[in-house]
Amino acid sequence: MSNLLKKVGGEGLTPIGQIGVPALIERITSQGVHRQASTRLGVGDDAARILSLTNEECVVTTDLMVEGVHFDTTYFPLMHLGYKVVVAGISDVVAMNAVPRQILLALAISAKYTVEAIEELYKGVHAACAEYGVDLVGGDVTSSTGGLTLSITAIGSAPAERMVGRSGARKGELICVSGDLGAAFMGLNLLEREKRIYREDPGIQPDFGAYEYLLQRQIRPAARIDMAAVFDRLGCLPTALIDLSSGLGRDIAALCRASGVGCRLYEDRIPIDPLVHELATHFHIDPTLCALSGGEDYELLFTLPASVSEKLEGHPDISMVGYITEAEDGLVLVSHSGQEHELHRRMYTPEVQ
Ligand SMILES: [Mg+2]
Incomplete structure (x- = not known):
């Protein structure tokens, strides 16, 4: 680097x-x-x-x-x-x-x-x-x-017959994501911090140390080309699929809008790497916001029939983060404490303090 x-x-x-x-x-x-x-x-x-x-x-x-x-x-x-x-x-x-x-x-x-x-x-x-x-x-x-x-x-x-769009999600289906979320956004924060330090003293070279993973997620992201084989092994294709380029909040809203449905997401089910938690605490950012609003993770967000839920327990590539509801139920995030929030109220761009 x-x-x-x-x-x-x-x-x-x-x-x-x-x-x-x-x-x-x-x-x-x-x-x-x-x-x-x-x-x-x-x-x-x-x-x-x-x-x-x-x-x-x-x-x-x-x-x-x-x-x-x-x-x-x-x-x-x-x-x-x-x-x-x-x-x-x-x-x-x-x-x-x-x-x-x-x-x-x-x-x-x-x-x-x-x-x-x-x-x-x-x-x-x-x-x-x-x-x-x-x-x-x-x-x-x-x-x-x-x-x-x-x-x-x-x-x-x-x-x-293998193609999947955004519009096929139906009530009762599982909302799933691949990989972990929010790391690319924390990597960006890390780079911006180093830029400020560099401007003050160009002699200082950046040292990302233990946070190399977050940096890599920002500057060398991966497209989940491997997930097609994961779906084959599960024995079913997603009913709706979108890539996570804009953040979980915006992308689930786009999927729900296209499918004419609502959603219920559980904050404690959103996969967030421990390094994101650690650095977010340091920067005084809510880690959940990194996943909801950060973007650029290039993971996949998709819905699967409820019948495969047992196969997803402890799955290495897939996390169940919620389920699809009816459109009139809206987009809901259930927080760690069990409180229900309208999703868009939790989706502002976090600021570094
Ligand atoms: Mg896209």
Whole structure:
């Protein structure tokens, strides 16, 4: 993490204008290999060619990340940013229970970014493509008058009967999440604290020590591509599925709205890592709020028939956090003390004190 607070430009580095955009594109895409049989033609022509798979449907999703809104390059390493934007795209494909196959990445870059900085970003893009077995098949690079903007498009496919949307949740079903929540948000708080310290004394290098897990959850998130096999082993597909990019509070609200149902969540069932508890206490933040409002965990939120509840007891990948109710019952959070709260009242953005 020694390069964490490194500047994006600097002496000895190459301005993009010196080599031009076509040469830059050549540099950042030349290492692209094709892993998917459906990729017939990738980067290099006016458009990519993708083979239509028999008996499968395609899913296509796009996401935008804007400097100063979604990330801060003073502490977010460019390689990790490239990795994360690919994960964000793949996570949306996984959230349809489809298999990610190809991505396209478009960038708008301001003059402060050098050739080396963009190459660093693409190291992360290619690393994520290799990790998830997807092909980079296109994109665009153009200049920007302010900062860096990344637009990721991800393509996936699956047989129609395996796809799961947000709208299938029904009363009495179990609300479940994969993994643990709130760690990415605590990782962000940690980075922002280090940025303040660095501004006061650039000689001090960040030391994340015991909190490395939280940092990793923020700068190197994982898309839950493995959950499709977990559902297969359970013997049933979710009735509704969404990825946790905006926080449990907003994402369960989106799922319930799409399904026309309400929910009852139990605070003591929300999986939160002990490190999140520890650091949240230190920062005077309510750990539950990190899970509800933090976002960027890229875990999955889904509903399952009540008949599988026994199989979920002590499950290593899945936590039951509540159940689906009727729409008129609203969105309810039952607190540790047993009190009922309207969910949205517990969903403000926590502040570091
Ligand atoms: Mg999503």
